[in-house]
Amino acid sequence: MSLDSQLPVIGLDIAKKVFQLHAVDADTGEIHRRQLKRARVAEFFANRQPSLVAIEACGSAHHWARLLLGMGHQVRLLPAKHVRAFVLRDKTDALDAQAIWTAAQQPHIQEVPIKTRDQQACLSLHRMRAQLMKVRIMQTNCLRGLLYEFGVVLPEGHKKLLGSVAAALTKAQQLGQLDEAVVVSVQEQLKRIAALQEDIDTLDRRLAAMVKHNQQMATVIAIPGVGPLSASALVATVSNFATFKSGRQFAAWLGLTPRQVGTGGRTQQFGISKRGDTYLRHLLISGARSILVRSAHTGWMDRLLLRRHFNVAVVALANKIARTVWSLLAKGKAFDQARWNSTVALA
Numbered sequence: 001m002s003l004d005s006q007l008p009v010i011g012l013d014i015a016k017k018v019f020q021l022h023a024v025d026a027d028t029g030e031i032h033r034r035q036l037k038r039a040r041v042a043e044f045f046a047n048r049q050p051s052l053v054a055i056e057a058c059g060s061a062h063h064w065a066r067l068l069l070g071m072g073h074q075v076r077l078l079p080a081k082h083v084r085a086f087v088l089r090d091k092t093d094a095l096d097a098q099a100i101w102t103a104a105q106q107p108h109i110q111e112v113p114i115k116t117r118d119q120q121a122c123l124s125l126h127r128m129r130a131q132l133m134k135v136r137i138m139q140t141n142c143l144r145g146l147l148y149e150f151g152v153v154l155p156e157g158h159k160k161l162l163g164s165v166a167a168a169l170t171k172a173q174q175l176g177q178l179d180e181a182v183v184v185s186v187q188e189q190l191k192r193i194a195a196l197q198e199d200i201d202t203l204d205r206r207l208a209a210m211v212k213h214n215q216q217m218a219t220v221i222a223i224p225g226v227g228p229l230s231a232s233a234l235v236a237t238v239s240n241f242a243t244f245k246s247g248r249q250f251a252a253w254l255g256l257t258p259r260q261v262g263t264g265g266r267t268q269q270f271g272i273s274k275r276g277d278t279y280l281r282h283l284l285i286s287g288a289r290s291i292l293v294r295s296a297h298t299g300w301m302d303r304l305l306l307r308r309h310f311n312v313a314v315v316a317l318a319n320k321i322a323r324t325v326w327s328l329l330a331k332g333k334a335f336d337q338a339r340w341n342s343t344v345a346l347a
Helices: 038-046 061-070 080-086 093-103 117-148 158-174 180-212 215-220 228-237 247-253 278-294 299-307 310-331 337-342
Strands: 009-013 018-024 031-037 052-056 074-078 258-263 266-272
Touching: 009 093, 018 038, 018 093, 031 038, 031 093, 038 061, 052 061, 052 093, 061 074, 074 080, 080 093, 117 158, 117 180, 117 228, 158 180, 180 215, 180 228, 215 228, 215 310, 228 278, 247 310, 278 299, 278 310, 299 310
Parallel strands: 009 052, 052 074
Antiparallel strands: 009 018, 018 031, 258 266
């Protein structure tokens, strides 16, 4: 998004109830600070000349960005970690707004793309699903740990546990290892786990429906290792893939490239940086792992596994998947299965 440097800049620190504004008069240099109740923010900007409003990319930032854009203002969302460097002395709302105002005028800080309502709706489903998955894991781990105290050992893994728990309970009852109250409570726990799984499956179906109705999502799902979860999360998170100059830059944004430390003309490479969106990186690595574990390998994958540890090969494949996603969506290409199978170097 092109920004007009002639517009007056306003640093806006958003909150739940009271918002803080910071601006500097271009002619006199006078600093203007103002507090606004949440209900008065829209009215204030509706009656103000077009301005460049800088907001820290935090909770509800995309909502306010869309609202201000509709009023004719320009908006710049800034990464919170870059704004923090400009906070002077103690942290207050006024100093936060001042830091946002200062950071907005730094040309080297990359702004956060403003998400549409559809993108945020998709990501909301992902967040709810991730929370349900976390609760399900807690429930199964608790169940395994409690039964272990009675000498009943259940296998790890959700499907394996559910497939063996009934027989294990029956055997434990026959051997007198479990009281009736414990057996009944375990069965109730299993019902709760089943209910959680039904909710997760419902969200999966909704995300799959979104993929069918979105051209970009439908394009990247053809890539091996990319399913409905990865496709929907990638497209919903990245507004415009063309903002990345190359596939490597996109992979670096996801934290899938080596961390580099250089001094005196000598550069050392370490493990992956693990920067960027942890959830997206987890999805891509999981997809890459599924290919190497369950699928038939192509020639370059076999050669990679001979030279590198399995986990290193998984991350390398996740890096390749990320670059392929960028190539399809930034350049408008179609997925070429033959080129994917024959490629030796990471595209």
